[in-house]
Amino acid sequence: MQHNNYKFLEGGGEMGALIREHDWSETSLGSPDQWPVSLRTTIGIVLNTKFPMFMYWGPDLVCFYNDAYRPSLGINGKHPTLLGAPAKIFWAEIWRILKPLIDQVLSGGGATWSEDQLIPFYRNGAIEDIYWTFSYSPVIDETGAPAGIIVACSETTEKVQTLNKIKESKEELEFAIDAAELGTWDLNPQTNKFIGNDRIKDWFGLPPDAEIELSRAIGVIADKDRERVSRAIQAALQPSSGGKYDIEYSIIHPDTGKERIVRARGKALYNSGGIAIRLNGTLQDITEEVIARRAIEVAEARARLVLDAAEMGTFDLT
Secondary structure (H helix, E strand, O other), X not given: OOHHHOHXXXXXXXXXXHHHHOOHHHOOOOOHHHOOHHHHHHHHHHHOOOOOEEEEEOOOOEEXXXXXXXXXXXXXXXXXXXXXXXXHHHOHHHHHHHHHHHXXXXXOOOOOOEEEEEOOEEEOXXXXXXXXXXXXXXXXXXXOOEEEEXXXXXXXXXXXXXXXXXXXXXXXXXXXXXXXXXXXXXXXXXXOEEEEOHHHHXXXXXXXXXXXXXXXXXXXXXXXXXXXXXXXXHHHOOHHHOOEEEEEEEEEOOOOOOEEEEEEEEEEEEOOOOOEEEEEEEEEEOHHHHHHHHHHHHHHHHHHHHHHHOOOOOOOOO
């Protein structure tokens, strides 16, 4: 019997053609003229949707899929040789993962939902790590019992890999910041909300779980430097400055009174109207560096005084 005579198998692109040409008499489903209305209806839905869908039907969980799902099988893999195969054969390498989901749906436990789940299977000539967001939903037959499962799915491998790269980059940045003993900060000029990492909170005399009030961030700046820092921030908030913020100043711990010389570096971001919406950057403790620099300057000044007092010149023999 020609499968082309069945309206429910019309269309469907490549997979529709392959399903029409397949010898279903060799499967547990038998010839399409024997298929129940529930199977015919579901097949028609799967074949004619642009969303990736996979389907199981019958006691053997015979496998179907549509054109939208087809690319996820890759090349040199399961397509098209396993079309119509029982799920246990089609998904042999991941059967331990899928069987509990299938059992839940067919036993009346309801649909499943998985997001960005790793399900590696054979495609492109090898086992690949593939991530999926998918749902297994029951298909009820004429008896009122689940006779099949329809799988709406989306491959999210690229998304997960991108997020993993972002996470790795963030961890590398956090490691670099920690290794350099940097404080990080973020100021919203519109709301005056100030955020800092644990190191800055420690320098400001705050516990790690505390929020940083802008008044605290300003209050720890040494009196002699406060106006100069304020001018530098205001300048950075102007688009004409290019958003650059780079200044050295002292902060005083409010509890211990310890003075720490820091260098703040940052960059302002502006909206389309040229209004600063963010100023963030780093704070580095340069106390030892400044003390050493000042000691060298003092030593050089003293040496010049000694030479001047002795009315001596200096020369270099090469």
